[in-house]
Every structure is written in C-alpha cells, then in structure tokens.
Amino acid sequence: MKLTFHGGARLVTGANYLIESGAAKILVDCGLHQGASFCDKLNFEPFSYDPKTIDAVLITHAHIDHTGRLPRLYKDGFRGKIFSTAPTKDFGEHLLIDSEHVLSWESEKKNLPMLYSIDDINKTMQLWEGVKYHQKIKIKDLEVEFFDAGHILGSSFISVKSNGKKIIFSGDLGNVATPLVKDTETLEEADYVLIESTYGNRVHENIERRKDILEDAIEDTINAGGNLMIPAFAMERTQDLLFEFNELVEHGRIPKIPIFIDSPLAIKLTSVYKKYSQDPDYFDAESLALMKKGDVIFDFPGLKFTLTTEQSKEINDIKPPKVIVAGSGMSQGGRILHHEMRYLPDPKSTILFIGYQAKGSLGRRILNGEKSVRIFGEEVAVNCQVRQISGYSAHADRNKLVDWLRPARNSLKKVFVVQGDDDQSYPLAQKIVDELAVDATIPSQGDSIVL
Secondary structure, eight states: OEEEEEESSSSSSOOEEEEEOSSOEEEEOOOOOOSSSSSOGGGGSOOSSOGGGOOEEEOSOOOHHHHTTHHHHHHTTOOSEEEEEHHHHHHHHHHHHHHHHHHHHHHHHHTOOOSOOHHHHHHHHHTEEEEOTTOOEEETTEEEEEEEOSSSTTOEEEEEEETTEEEEEOOSOBOTTOSSBOOOOOOOOOSEEEEEOTTTTOOOOOHHHHHHHHHHHHHHHHHHTOEEEEEOOTTTHHHHHHHHHHHHHHTTSSOOOOEEEOOHHHHHHHHHHHHTTTOTTTBOHHHHHHHHTOSOTTOOTTEEEOOSHHHHHHGGGSOSSEEEEESOTTSSSSTHHHHHHHHTTOTTOEEEEOSOOOTTSHHHHHHTTOSEEEETTEEEEOOSEEEEOGGGOSBOOHHHHHHHHGGGTTTOSEEEEESSOHHHHHHHHHHHHHHHOOOEEOOOTTOEEEO
16 A cells, blocks of 8 residues: 555644555545635645545545545546545535635635535535444455544544555544543554644643633633633534533533524534434433433523524623633634624633634634734734633543554554644654654655555
8 A cells, every 4th residue: 555645744734645555546534724714725736646536535524624625626526435424424514515605705815716616515425425433345455444533423533454454544533531422442453553643742631620611711701790702613612512511500510691602503513413412323321311311412591502693793782791602713714703803802701712723823823822913904902811721622632642552552563643733743753652662753745655
C-alpha cells in the first residue's frame, strides 16, 4: 500500500489521506481547510490527485473539516462510493448544506469562485451509503471496517487491510467519558496508525471539574446580573451542553433561568440525535436510559430553541440573566457574533469558550486577551469576563491518545501524528516514542510513504 498525505498534515483541519493498493484508490476523509476564515484559500487549489480515479471515500465523522470538500470532489469528477455510519451521513448532509451558505458568502466577499453548489451536495449524497460498526466492506483488494471512535455520534476510526497489512485512521478520538456517546473502542493491533493530535500536548479537566466550571460560570453571571455567551459548534458541543444543563437543572445545582439554543443548524442536528435516540449502537447506557423516560435531555425547564431570525432577535428583549448558546464555535460566523457585539462590552457578562480556538480566529483573539475586536466592520470592546473549559472538548487529550495506542504497541511499525499544530504534534510524537517505544513521525503535506 502507498499512503499520501493530502491534508491534515501539520494542520488541524482539512483531513484528506489517499491509500493506493494494487487495484484500488481510496480516500479517508475529504475535509475543508479552516483557520482565520471559515474557508481557507487552500480549498480553492486543485486536488493533487484525479478525483475521477478514486474508487471510494471513507468518512470518519461528519465535521466539516473531514467532509467539507466532498461536493467539490464530486464536481471535479468523483463518481465512486462514500461510506460512513448512518448518523454521520445524516449529519453530513445538514453540515454540507449549511457550509455551502457560508462558503457562498465568503467566496463573494473574497471574489473567489464557488467551491460547489447545492446541486453538487445533492448528487454527492446519492453516492453516500451508511454502514454499521464492524460491518466489513470490500473495495477491490482492500478490506475496510469502522469502529466507534467515541468522539461524536456515529464517529469512527477506520481499519484498512491489504496484503496482510493493517492501517488505522483515527479520525478524531473522543474524550474520556464524553456525554451521550459510547467510549472509544480499543485499538487491539495494527501495523500503522494515523493519530490525531489536536490536544496532543494537553490534559483536560476531568468531567466533574468541567461541570463545576460550567456551574460556576452560570452562577457568577447570574450573581453579576449579566448574560453568559457560549460560542459552540452546532455538532456535539451543543448536545453535550444540553446534557449537562439538564443535569444541573434537574439536580437543583443552577436556578431555572432562560437557556437559548440560538442556532438553526444545532436544532436540525439535535433532531438527528433524537432519530437515533433508541439505538444502542450509538448512545451510552446512561443516555439511553434517560431517553427511554422521554425527551428529557433535549427538553427541560427554561430551555428555548430559537429557529427563526425573529426568535433570535427576541432574545435581546429577555432581561438578564440568561444563557445563550450559538454558533460558530470559534466565533467565525453565525448568530454568536450578534450577541458578542451586544454583550462583549458588558463587564457583567461572560463569554465561555468550550472548544478548540484555531490560530487567527476571533475566538482565539478574545481568549488571548485582546481588548478590542472587529465584528461586522465595527470595533467592539471586550470588557466581559473571558473563560474557557478545555475539558468540554470532544477530542482525546494527550493521555487518552497514548493510552489508546498502548494495546497495539507490540504490533505497531510506525505512527503518523496528524491533525494538530506543531506545538501539539511534536510533544505527542515524542511521548509515543518515550512511553511506547514505537517510531512516531510528523508527515508534511504531500508526503508519500510505501507501507
């Protein structure tokens, strides 16, 4: 087999890996490059392979940095099959349609051609098939199997076998005890592994600590008489927060104040969670037990979904204190920007970041302590409290990543550390070498290796 890194090498986003065997050519993920803007200029460069020659694409999970260029792949001639779990397919359609709207706006602003159209998305979906975990798929001389990555609903790490060699693509691995979904499955053996490193040099707070921090942020904002803004990715972070809010409200740990989910996309994605809410393949036992009692996780006192623009604007009329959860997670677009314009200057209010903030993003700049930021062309003072909970990441931290590799260390020939900034990837690679005595390397974009 030959492995080529066409994305996700020395970058957090844009995952795109090509496997070539004697008879088959398959991609694992085909993601959008993201950074200071939703859509990076890298996305407009031609694919460095011919999409017409690709037999299949395997998708680890639905996040747009793993799926966002699929319609572009179709537009440029791909007509093979796309495989993922069923929830990933359902999420993927919602996310791609939402992405097209943002890409259209950015392309016009930057005078760039559109990456793809809604028609390209619709035709891409016709090629997409849902598969179950552990269902073996044959693609010419390759055997493919999906395992539960425990990252988001339906997420997978993927095994590809050929000629007695086995390579594992981690996708994004889940944090310890992530709400709602099952824990990451064990990696028992492999010859080669591509492992993500978004948090390759960090250790998250434990789950109870992160719930305490969330509770403290809500209580402090209530006591100050302000508003709590939470920029959250519509996928998984918002649903995890709903789980935590429900726990805090039901156990009397926070007062019953208005909690707004101000994201049409998050509301649509939550409907997919509901669709699979009785399926033991995807949810952990605790969540299944709760959902069998009714829709308690996604419907509790004080919770309000604001689907329309008018409903979103009406949030301004609600006196503080209140909690507003809105996209995007890095404050790069979406309704959160309107709330930030209104409440960032308010010293009584708080902005709470619960996910990774890419270099150059508005979220990273606020988190780094900038006292004034530009939103919709206006200078906005940052006088509110700024907090972060890294433990709410759905990504595995350094310890979880190494522990996931550990059972396979005797069979591993090499580990490729991908999907991370250098300050995360290099320390993780060194820790793998030191603790597991396994060769670990950090590939660059365009590198090819014969396995």
